Amino acid sequence: MDTLRPGPRLRLRLRKPTETRRPVQSRSHIWIPWAVIGLWVALVALAVPFAGKLGGATTDQQVDYLPASAQSTQVARILDGMPGGGTTDLVLVYQRAGGLTAADRTVAQDRAAALDRQLDLVGPAPRTIAGKDGRTLMIPVSVAQSAGDGKKVVDDVRTQVAQDRHDGLTVRVGGSGALAADMDNTYGSIDGLLLVVTVAVVAVLLIATYRSPLLWLLPLVCTGVAAVAAMAVAYLLTRLSGLTVNTMSSAVMTVLVFGAGTDYALLLIARYREELHTTEHTYQAMLHALRRTGPAVATSAGTVVAGLTVLLLADMNSTRAIGPTGAVGVLCALAAMTTLLPAVLVLLGRRMFWPLVPDYGTRPAARHGMYHRIGALVTRRRVVTLVTGLVVLGALALGTLNLSGRLRQEDAFTQRPESVTAMQELAAAFPGQSSQPITVLAHAPDARSVAAEARSTPGVAEVTTGRSARGWTELGVTAVGQPESPAETATIERLRTTLGDRGLVGGESAQRIDTDDTTGRDQTVVIPLVLAAVFLLLALLLRSLVAPLVLLGAVVVVWVAALGLGGLVFGPLFGFVGNDPSLPQLSFVFLVALGVDYGIFLLHRMREERAVLPALTATGGVIASAGVVLAATFSVLTVLPLVSMVELGFVIAVGVLLDTFLVRSFLVPAAALLLGRRLWWPGRESAPAPAPSEQPAGRRNGNMRRGDDRGLGFGTGRSDEAGAGRPRERKA
Incomplete structure (x- = not known):
């Protein structure tokens, strides 16, 4: 009679449709992760000798930064x-x-x-x-x-x-x-200090994020591998293409590899952890995670690469070099985080998440944390939230009026070296005379007349005749006023106007003037093209013209606000006298290219969830962690002894934090709720409905409120409230 009992069979028939996936995993798949790891080991072995040569290939001479056409x-x-x-x-x-x-x-x-x-x-x-x-x-x-x-x-x-x-x-x-x-x-002391501090900062943040004795090591090791590969490729670029690489471009590349690479790792691991609850085999769970996060991560990297590639159109060699080196760093980070990291995670299995192990068949912990409450607040006060956030950013933007003038070379150090002290002593002892000569080259037959015209030029104190060779005669001109002062700058401009084609005016001060002029021209070309390139990529990913405008408008406002905050602290708090002329351009490129990343992750999840609140709840924590890591890696630049590095690192770090905790948490969700389905115009308002096993928890349990967005089919939604009492991650 026992065989007639309905026991297990009856329970099986009455069980609700399961949400887990139990695909059959072929044992033949096991070789793929090992092959990927072996390929990276071979790649690193080849890259290490070239990576070590990058420091010797950099040049930091001011004249090497300028285009060949500059006088x-x-x-x-x-x-x-x-x-x-x-x-x-x-x-x-x-x-x-x-x-x-x-x-x-x-x-x-x-x-x-x-x-x-x-x-x-x-x-x-x-x-x-x-x-x-x-x-x-x-x-x-x-x-x-x-x-x-x-x-x-x-x-x-x-x-x-x-x-x-x-x-x-x-x-x-x-x-x-x-x-x-x-x-x-x-500059020679920067590379080692930057690498050590960056690794330490990323390690501390990963340990705090994962609270695991083992998991934090994987992203750190993988980003280190990506950094070695990036340095090797950058060195080969300098040798094969004649690219001028300076210490700033090398430093920015290192920061980008660790910052972007760690961000991609956080997003991938977060989604992989979700999939492990619903998929039995780690290989299949990783495939699902890569399919879900792959388009957003690839587009995120694409926006950064596109923005940096535009820098190739700049005339300044130093600015142009940041483009390909930074792009190489991002691509190497993307490759490592989407191949090497998944391979290692698959082979090590669930035990890498100890002590919070995501067991198959259980549900993740209920997601009713801070970002669920923020989403509820934004839903109720969407207009107030949007207006308040814009007012805050606008108030910070007013600080740009306090940005001082151009940074002089003697003010470029955070700690005053001997040469700067000597120049300041000369300025006090010889107030009416420059200690830095202006070099004028005249065609040899015209040397005497050029020297006479130079002596008669207002602002010139003395003219001496030097070498003659190759059809040119060198003239040493001493100007009235201190080096890089407005008086000396005016004298150089007058000399160039007076002499015309009969003479060339150069020297250290003239190089600084040419640098300012070239940087100004570059900004008018680079900034519009960066916006256009990023807009096209966002439109392709989001299949919308309105959503990219929302994201780009948000990051532009953040950029101005971050610059304004810099204007409020650089002089009064840091004691800096002037700003690097490339600061607006470089900070714009990085904040736009990096800032839209988190908007991509959020809006991509909105399309998947078909609602704002579940998307914000699901992505808020991981975006916050990624934002903190990225801001911390760029803030490492502030420990370097150069004012230009400190200013760039501060503006980007502050901009990333504003973007993470204000724009992505409040302004973008509020704008999405106000626009409704118009956010996705001219495309459809949302992605196709997911399969039953992949539907959001709130939709499965009937908790999705479709009418909260005025019937536009883009609701706010609620996460799985009923899940609070269900099994959570196993704590070993």
């Missing part, structure tokens, strides 16, 4: 071809607080004579020039390029003049050559 670039190239090559211009500054003594002047004169004997100098013999204060004298020196590398020359001169310091006499080496050497030393 200062032409001057530098012509000087390199003259006897002795280019010059390393130095100024030795002797100073005694109580006034120079006769012995001090003798020491300085002896040093000038010694340098004339020991170094291959260009121009007249060094001479001492006393300041009117009686406490300072200077010795201008121009060392030929044939004497050796500029940095080595500066180090040697500093070693020699150190012997002259005695009984309160200070001796410092300044000038453009010393400033370039100090800048080079600063």
Whole structure:
């Protein structure tokens, strides 16, 4: 009679349709993850030797940043071809607080004579020039390029003049050559510091996010692998295409790899954890997770790559280099996070999530946290939320009025080096004369007339004649006013206007002017094209013209607000005097390209859920974690000793945080609710209805409120309230 009992068979018939997937997993699939890992191991083995050479291939000379058409670039190239090559211009500054003594002047004169004997100098013999204060004298020196590398020359001169310091006499080496050497030393310390701090920050955030002793290691290792691959590819680009890569582009690439790569890992792992509850086999669960997150992650990477690729149209070599190197970093991060990380996760199985193991057949923990409450608030007060958020961002944007002028080279350091101190002492002792020469190249037959016109140009204090070779004659022009001051800038502009085609005006100050002019032109080209490229990608993914406009409008407002916040703190709190001219352009590219990422994840989930509230509830936590990680990685730039790096890192980090916690959490959901199905115009209002086993919990349980959006078919929805009492993740 026992065989007639309806027991198990009856229970099987009466069970509600299960939501889990039990596909048959072929054992032949097991080789795929191993093959992927083996391929990456071989790739890293090939990449390591090239990655280590990237630091030696970077250049941080100001003249290398400029296009070949700039006058200062032409001057530098012509000087390199003259006897002795280019010059390393130095100024030795002797100073005694109580006034120079006769012995001090003798020491300085002896040093000038010694340098004339020991170094291959260009121009007249060094001479001492006393300041009117009686406490300072200077010795201008121009060392030929044939004497050796500029940095080595500066180090040697500093070693020699150190012997002259005695009984309160200070001796410092300044000038453009010393400033370039100090800048080079600063750049040389960046790579190692940046990598160590970035890895430490990402590790701490991953541990805090996953609260697992093992899981946090996987994204970190995979991003490290991606970073090695990116550095190798970037080095090969410099060798094969002649790309000018500087330390800033290399640093930004490193930050992008770790920031973007960790973001992609967070999104993939979050969806993989969801799939493990409904899919028995890890291989199949990973396939479902990749299918669900793949389009959004790929489009996210595509927007960043598209925005960075537009930088190839910039005239500034330094700006152009950030484009391909950054794009390489993002693509390597995408490749590693969508192939290597999934392969490792599949092989290690569910135990990697210990102590919160997502068991098959159970339900995830109820998702009624902060973002569910935020979504409910936005649903009730959508107009108030949108207006309040825009007012806050608009108020921050007013801070852009406080952004100071161009950052001078002597103000480019967070900690003042010896060369900057020497220049400041010269400015106080020689207030009416520049210590940084302006170089004018005249055609040899016109040299005398050009020199005469230069002397008669307002703002010119002195003109000296130097070398002649290859049909050119070098003239040294001393301007009234300090280096990079408005007076000196006006003098350079007048010289270029007066001389016309008969002379070329170059030198350090002229390079800064050309940099500003070129950067201004680049901004008018790059910014509109970045917007157009990102808009097209968003329109293709979201199949809408309105939704991309909403996202782009939001990130543009965030960009202005982040710049405004920088204007409020750079001077008053950080003590910075000026802003890097490339700050608006670079911060715009990164905030637009990176900022739309989280909008993509949110709106992509809205299409899947067919509602705002479930999408915000499902993605809010992971987007917040990703935003914090990305902001933290860019904030690493603020520990570097260069003002331009600090400013760029601060603006991008603040912009990402504003985008994550204000725009994605409040403004975009509020705008989506107000627009309703018009958000998806001209496409359909939502994606096709999912299969029964894939429907959102709220829709399965009848909790989806279709009428909350005025009957537009784009409801707010509620997550699975009934799920609160069901089994959750197993805690081992």
